[in-house]
Amino acid sequence: MTHDFISLAIIGLIAAVAPFIANLIPKKPVPETVLLLAGGAVLGPHMVNVIWLDESVSLLSDLGCAMLFLLAGYEINPKTITGREGKRGLATWGITLALAFVAVHAFTGISANGLDGLAVTIALTTTAIGALMPILKERGLMGTRMGSSILSYGTWGELGPVIAMALLLSTRATWLTVAILAAFIVVAVLVARFGHRTARKEGPIRDILFAGRDTTSQTFVRLTMLLLIVLVAVSSLFDLDIVLGAFAAGFILRYIIPKDDEVLEKKLNSIGYGFLIPLFFVVSGARIDLTAVAAQPALLVGFIAMLVLIRAMPIFISMARDKDPEVAALGARNHAAVAVYCTTALPLIVAVTSVAVNGGAMDASTASVFVSAGALTMLIMPLVAQLMYKAAETRPVKWLEKE
Template sequence: MDVEIGLQTLLVVSGVTAAAPFIVVALRRLKVPQVVVLIVGGVIIGPSVLDWGNPVSVELLSDVGLGFLFLLAGYELDMALFRERGGRRAVVAWFVTAAIAVLVTGALAASGLVHAFVPVALGLTTTAFGALLPILRDNGMLSGRFREFIMPAGAVGEFLPIVGIAIFLGAKGKFLGLLSLVAMGLVALALTYLPRLARGGRLSRITTEGQHETSQITLRLTLFLLLALLVVASKFGLDVVLGAFLAGVVLRRWAPGDVHSLESKLDAIGYGFFIPVFFVVSGMSLNLQSIADAPLRLVGFFFLLLAVRGLPSLVLYRRDLHIVQRWQMVLLTATALPLLVALAAVGLRTGEMLPENAAALVGAGVLSVVVFPGLAVALNKRVPAEDLLPTTAAQPD
């Protein structure tokens, strides 16, 4: 019976993912991102509305989709960006956001509105970099000056909160959480050097010759790398998204053979199936009743994401970006979802977070994905043509 429920749920979820591109085309004048259609479709078919499926029955596929989301986010990240102005700005912006988040969350805790201080504070510093990538790609926003700043800003907004989760919310305590984080980094670093051992040898020839055959060696090795780091992260007591993100960073240096071909295959598997399933299941899992019982909490968290994570960009990037692009940074960096789901789960598991706050936090994340990227895309046509060109020289800090 469980298998039958799982198959029925997967069928309905697949129906939403298949229909989403057609709906996006039908609503092309409204510039609705496909992610929005997937989440809203999940809400409609979920237990809170039509109840056509059980999200728990496809939870494993959803988790793999989340892994792919962070894998591709890590893969897109060029670590060299952090040696440039945009990378330094991104780190400074995140720590400014973290300081504001601590003050705001402290005030909410003092008033009795928040019990789970750390999960909420971390939640206000997150950016859904992985979720934004397909939107930025589809709308030609990953080129020129803007790329130099949004890429590191998104990556920092995803990676540093993961580090915070590992240290402050890890199941093994803060000290062991920090040690586990270091150990996880060392494992990832070691994996980047493995291909060098096989370079030029028989293993390298087999890999290169079999990458386009039925064996699809490079793709299988990539999937093995992803799952291995997910398992290692879980064993260390860390959030699996850390393992997926590191897998993407490792893969950028590790991938053998025809890299462009591998990218297209990963896009096909990730964006073709697993990632859309994650977004649909996220919509299905949204507790609409809890949100309806306390709608102002959702609205409050929604505006806090914008104010705490987004608005500092207006000041911090004033010397780097046109005013329209700074507002795009505000909207895009304030977009959050996957880590909010993880933080809400941690808060509920430990009993620190109120159920209504957990639902409101996730709901605010869903609403941010629905609203903010669409507004940022709409602003793109107001960006002056010269600001769409890459920078020609680094500016002094």
């Protein structure tokens, strides 16, 4: 227990210092997320060893990951992924998956059909849209045409790999996994409809909800955390990635809570970005073995290069061929910036490599290299995208203006 509190104190120190360091660097090129990962890697068990990854710290880290994706799901308007550009994002992710499968089969020494090969294949298709959210907010891209494109393509880069993990990395029969996923979706829809009606129907339940929202009862916050934990528990119970449950909780919350409820959003941001989410990134960094990474630099560089070719290029081509006037008006430079943003990857790389390591198909040192590559994309890709970005060409999305 003492170790746990010492670890949390060190993690809290890293989280508190990171904003100061980020803002002291001219033009703030390094996202706070990168500093959190770096702090965890240096002070974690593979180097200084003052952060111990005990069960309680790991549990809080998982809850931080879940909170990150709940807020991501809450931010994403369903039109972003079900609209015309969202459908292009889904199709592009499918192409990315096929390219990744071919690349792993043709250019690596591992079988694309093996557990380790499938893990690398899925990792090459990911976009860390949850981790990108704070960066997009910092740079004022949320609500712009460019921000909408990032969400349209990037969200499928998060949801697609989660579904692929369930189908391809599970030890269950495929038909059973499909049935479980379908049941999960049905439950999520029913919960959303029930919550939507309850929150709007006049009566004692609604009165209690709204009367206690700003008192010590904090009814909306408590119900939000209950929703998150229950859906994450259900995901874990059926061997689905917790990201799926967290995303579902975010979508449900968006459907239940009245529009423009900035009060609840601020409270959730305080809980998430104030404690749980920084903890998740520091712990993710602490799992990185920098000595193993230094021993395999070619694998590190090769994985990042494959991410760019397999994930970024199809998105750039899709946007360049899009006939929509608003998308075309962004120009090639911003098309490239969207593609580079969507090559940012981390949380799901941690998840897929963990499955391969636990299954005995990948050693921990190799997994550290892949996780480190994902961590480096958190630094490199947003920085490169920022250099490409032309602010004068972005504008608010029309469907947002109508709301």
